[in-house]
Amino acid sequence: MTERPLSPHVTVYRWAYTMTLSILHRVSGIALVGAFIVTIYWLTSAAAGSAAYASAMALLGSAPSKLVIALALIALCYHFCNGLRHLAWDVGFGFERAQARRSAVVVVVVTLLAAVVLIYALFRAGAGAA
């Protein structure tokens, strides 16, 4: 098989913050595969019965787990918002440079707001561990 050059040739371009959002879409996507594994573990524990569920919740309720879950929620909000931005591009909207830069700012702001709300709701007092 011929050794064709691999895309993407990202290093030849001058940096613009939209590029950071682009790579973060992949980073958050990979992170969400990890979050998906944890979610399936949680669902499987609930299916296995109350004892298995309790030990899973003890594990997910520890401080390091909470940090990971908070990061996963940020990844979810980001991948969701930036994914909608990608879908808009796919149907031909917002491709101009100024529009892409404006939508990048909107994505970051909405991601942070949504993540703060979700993280607060998840970890609020009285809702049970994790």
Add this chain to the structure above:
Amino acid sequence: MSLRTPLRRVLNHGPAHDGVGHWWVERVTALALAPLAMWFAISVVALPTRDYAAVTAWIGSGLHPVLLGLTVVLAAWHGWLGLQVVIEDYVPRNGQRLLLLLLSTFVNALLAASGVWAVLRIALRTAA
């Protein structure tokens, strides 16, 4: 001069036949996952408590098992397609790439099957 069209020359040589299908399914699963993922995340964080009884009751009630099963399958499918693109972009064309692609395929299939089975078990227990 060859009478073969450019399309004929690339068809059936490598991935020339289904690239658009991959791209399209990635978008279709994204479109379906957008409302489902939002529904799942908001529902779980909004549960008054997350003890065993409350969580299994929520999973088992009404249309929730159907939507949750769909979410699990589509998330695994979308994640599988996404990981494939990332692996193909960054891992050189060698045995390691094939290994990672196979690993992603098997892990995502296992996650989808486990998730659906878990939802079914909970839903059937709650319904009984």
